[in-house]
Amino acid sequence: MTEAPRADTAQLMELLSLSLGVYYGEFIASAASENLTASQGKALTVLRRGPAAMRALAETMTCDASNITGIVDRLEKRGLVRREAGASDRRVKNVVLTAEGERVADAIRARMRTTQEGLDRLDDEDRDRLRSLLERVFLSHPTA
Amino acid sequence: MTEAPRADTAQLMELLSLSLGVYYGEFIASAASENLTASQGKALTVLRRGPAAMRALAETMTCDASNITGIVDRLEKRGLVRREAGASDRRVKNVVLTAEGERVADAIRARMRTTQEGLDRLDDEDRDRLRSLLERVFLSHPTA
DNA sequence: TATTGTTATACTCTATAACTATA
DNA sequence: TATAGTTATAGAGTATAACAATA
Numbered sequence: 451m452t453e454a455p456r457a458d459t460a461q462l463m464e465l466l467s468l469s470l471g472v473y474y475g476e477f478i479a480s481a482a483s484e485n486l487t488a489s490q491g492k493a494l495t496v497l498r499r500g501p502a503a504m505r506a507l508a509e510t511m512t513c514d515a516s517n518i519t520g521i522v523d524r525l526e527k528r529g530l531v532r533r534e535a536g537a538s539d540r541r542v543k544n545v546v547l548t549a550e551g552e553r554v555a556d557a558i559r560a561r562m563r564t565t566q567e568g569l570d571r572l573d574d575e576d577r578d579r580l581r582s583l584l585e586r587v588f589l590s591h592p593t594a
Numbered sequence: 595m596t597e598a599p600r601a602d603t604a605q606l607m608e609l610l611s612l613s614l615g616v617y618y619g620e621f622i623a624s625a626a627s628e629n630l631t632a633s634q635g636k637a638l639t640v641l642r643r644g645p646a647a648m649r650a651l652a653e654t655m656t657c658d659a660s661n662i663t664g665i666v667d668r669l670e671k672r673g674l675v676r677r678e679a680g681a682s683d684r685r686v687k688n689v690v691l692t693a694e695g696e697r698v699a700d701a702i703r704a705r706m707r708t709t710q711e712g713l714d715r716l717d718d719e720d721r722d723r724l725r726s727l728l729e730r731v732f733l734s735h736p737t738a
Numbered sequence: 739t740a741t742t743g744t745t746a747t748a749c750t751c752t753a754t755a756a757c758t759a760t761a
Numbered sequence: 762t763a764t765a766g767t768t769a770t771a772g773a774g775t776a777t778a779a780c781a782a783t784a
Contacts, residue, residue, distance in 0.1 A: 584613045
């Protein structure tokens with residue numbers, strides 16, 4: 451009964467691991483071609499979705515808040531992001547992409563040809579199925 | 595005509611970025627709970643598929659071969675892997691999981707409950723669809 | 739008192755270059 | 762000559778602990 455995983459859960463986990471390896475490997479190479487480390491590229495990717503406080507950025511990137519100081523320092527030194535004072539809470543600093551930062555973030559994604567071509571091989575129906583499946587697996591928050 | 599990406603390729607890339615971010619975040623936390631860094635956990639995950647030469651390990655992990663020395667050193671010191679002399683080419687060292695290493699690799703995967711529960715929410719047909727889609731996007735090698 | 743961001747510290751990861759032992 | 766693995770080095774990432782400013 452109950453919560454025993456179905457027979458091929460292990461297979462799917464393995465396939466996810468392989469897929470992530472392909473995707474992340476291409477991401478690292480893409481960031482490197484803009485002279486950015488994986489963490490710096492990841493920060494730009496996250497900030498592309500909108501400004502974020504240092505703390506929030508740390509949580510999204512699954513690392514300690516103290517690390518973000520150095521990562522943002524280096525991105526700021528290169529003119530890719532800037533720190534803005536928080537509106538209500540004066541302790542908070544919001545990190546915002548500059549125009550150049552947006553350009554670089556876009557360039558990183560554009561360079562991920564293998565992944566994009568993989569998606570382009572799917573027809574419209576399959577692309578919609580993939581979207582639905584990913585949302586259900588990774589983005590649904592079961593009431594708990 | 596031709597190679598222009600379909601309208602929602604950008605959406606799917608963003609969704610992949612979010613989904614794999616969730617997966618990777620859970621992986622990092624899972625490895626940390628076994629007192630392993632992301633790279634060490636990744637190495638165990640790769641070796642779980644079978645022994646690999648130092649060089650091959652570096653390629654799979656998308657890093658320079660010189661890094662693997664230190665990573666394997668630390669895993670070996672903890673008894674999770676061992677170096678074996680190559681059969682034909684005496685320059686080669688194959689890295690092999692120990693029994694304890696296998697146990698830890700399994701524990702890392704088993705601890706990824708959020709992802710597993712996400713997969714468990716799918717019925718058999720959807721799970722098969724997801725497998726097919728991931729294989730087509732990430733693991734197919736267009737003749738080129 | 740609790741929280742945000744920073745700093746100091748020690749360890750790990752990373753690429754580059756130079757080395758050795760094989761091939 | 763070329764390749765597999767190692768070592769040395771410098772810069773970056775990482776968690777922990779302690780701190781100042783603010784809430």
